[in-house]
Amino acid sequence: MKLGIQMRKFVAAALLAFIAVPAAAVLRVDINSGIAAPMPIAVPAFATPAPAPTAAGSTGDLGRQVAAVIAADLGSSGLFKPLDPAAFTTTVGYGDVTKPNFGAWRTLAAQALLTGAVSVNPDGNITVACYAYDVFTSEELARQGFVTTAAGWRRAAHKCADLVYSRLTGETGYFDTRIVYVSETGPRTKRIKLLALMDQDGANHRFLTNGQNLVLTPRFAPDDQTITYMSYADNRPRIWLYTLGSGVQTALRPASGDFPSMTFAPRFMPGGGSMVFSMSVGGNTDVYRIDLASRKVTRLTSAPGIDTAPSPSPDGSRIVFESDRGGTQQLYVMNADGSGQQRISFGEGRYGTPVWSPRGDTIAFTKIGGGQFRIGIMKTDGSGERLLTSSWQDEGPTWAPNGRVIMFFRTAQGSGATALWTVDLSGQNERKLKTPLDASDPAWSPLLP
C-alpha cells in the first residue's frame, strides 16, 4: 500500500468541533477505570454521493467495508461496543451523513454515532469523510476527511477509527499501524521462521522472507520504512536491515568490516540515526550502540554477564536493559552513553525483555516465576509493578504507539504453538490475533503518518 496518506481537513469546522462542546456535555470514554461498560456506538454503512466504480470495488461496497473495519477497530479496543448493523432501523443516505436521525439512534441506545461517505475523486483516488456525533445531545464531536488510493481504503478507515477513539478517549489512536513479527511453522526441532508484516488488524498480510534462514526479533525503525532483525544467514548470527520499499536486506556492519561474533537484540534509537544491540564475545554479552551514518560502534556496558534486550526511552536519554550481573536476569536503567547503570527490578523471580513505553512513564517486561512467564508493567524507577497476564509462557511485549495496549506472544504448554495476543494496560481485554501460521516476536509500528 502506498504510504503517506494525504489528510485533508474538512473546512474550518474541524477546529470548531474540537472546542465547541461544553465540558458538561462531553461524551467521553474513561480508559483508566477499566472496561466495565464499553460505549455503545453505531457505525452504519458509509454513504456515497453518487455510486461509482473504483479500483477496489464500488463506492457502495467500500462504504459498507469501511464501516465494518471501523467497527472492528473500535470493538477490539474493548472501550466501544459497536452495535449490530442488523438491528439498525434506519439507513444513512448521503443527505443524512451531516443530519442524522438522532431519534432513531437513541432508540437503539447508541451513545455515539459515526457516519461518513465515500466518493471518487477525478484522479481516481477516494475521499472518505467521517463524522462523529454524541447521540444524546445531537452534537457533532469531530469530522475529518481522508484522501487515499482506492486500494488504500483500509488506511482511511483506520484513520477514521483513530479519529473517533482520540475524540472520545482523549488519547491518540493506534489503529492505523502495522505489526512485523515472526511467522512460524514446522516441528520445534526444525522450526521454520519467516518475517511477516500485516496491518494491526491482520489485514494486508505478507511474508518478507522465505524461511531459508532463521530470523528473529524484528523491530521497526521510527519512520516505519526499515525493519531491523536478527538472521542466521550463512550460519553467521548477525543483525540485518530490511528496507521495506525496495525489499533489500543487508547485514548491519561496523566501519571495521564485520562484527567478530554474534550480534542480536537490535533496536532503533528515537530518530533512527543509531541503534542499540547486544554482541556476545567469548561468552560475555554486552550492550553496544552503532551510529548508522558512520557505523562507529560504542560499547555501553562492560559488566561480566549477560547484558541484553536494550530499549531506549522515547526521548532517547536513557536505556532500559536486562542483566544477570547480580546473579539472575533483572532490569537495569542507564543513561544513553552507558553511565549511571542502576537496577530497577527487585521483585521475586526474573525479569526480561524490557520495553520502554511510548509515553515514557512505564516499562513493560516479561516476568519469569512460579512456573509462569507473564507480561507486566512498572514505572521507570521500578515501582508500581503490575502483572497483566497469567499463562504458561507469555513473552516479548511491544507497545501500541499510544501506550494503551501491549502485544506479546503466547506459547502453549505441550504443543508449543505460538500466537500473538493483545492486552489493555488495565490488564483487561485479552485478545488473540489471527495469523496464517504460528506467530512470535511481534513489534508494533509507530502510528502511520
Place this chain on the structure above:
Amino acid sequence: MLNRSMLNRPKLKTTVQLTLVAALIGVGACSTKKKDLPPPPPPASEPVVPPTATTPTKVPPPAGVQSTNIPGSTADFVAQAGSDTVYFGYDSYELDDPSRTILGKQAEWLARYPNITVTIEGHTDDRGTREYNLALGDRRANAAKNFLAAQGVDASRITTISYGKERPAVDGSGEDVWAKNRRAVTILVGAKG
C-alpha cells in the same frame, strides 16, 4: 475340472490318461533329484545327525558383519569421546564431571586429527526469554570451547554458534525434555562420515 463330456468318456481312456500323468510325475521327480546335489561332507567333528522327532535341526547364525568406525570420522569421534554432546543445569553454563570427561576425550581425539576443526553449538531449553537464551547458548558453547582449549586444542580450530532456544534436540516440555535441550554439541568440520 470335470465337464459333462469328460464324464461320458469310456473308462479305458480315463485310465490311459491317469497313467500318463503318473509317468510325467515320475519324470519330474527324477529330474528334481538330479538337480539337488548332495551337500559337501561335514567335518568329521560334526557328524550329521538325521533329524528325528527328538533332535531338532540346529542352524548356526549367519557370519557376523559389523560396521567399524573409520578413524577420523564423526562416528569415530562420537564413539571415542563417548558423545558429541554435553549437558547443563537450568540457567547454568558450568561443566559437570561427566561433561568434563567427555570434553577431555574430545580433546584427545582432536589432538590426533589436527586438520579437523570444530563448531560448538550452544543450546538452551525453551524456559527462558529469546534474547537471554541466545546469550546463554553462547556462554555454554564458549564454556565447552574454553575447556577444549585448556586441554590443548588450538582455539583457532574452534568456532562457536549459539542457537538459544531455537533448535531443541527434543520436542515437548517438562524437566526431562528441557535437560536434553540444555546442551553444547561439538560438530566436526572437515571430517568425512
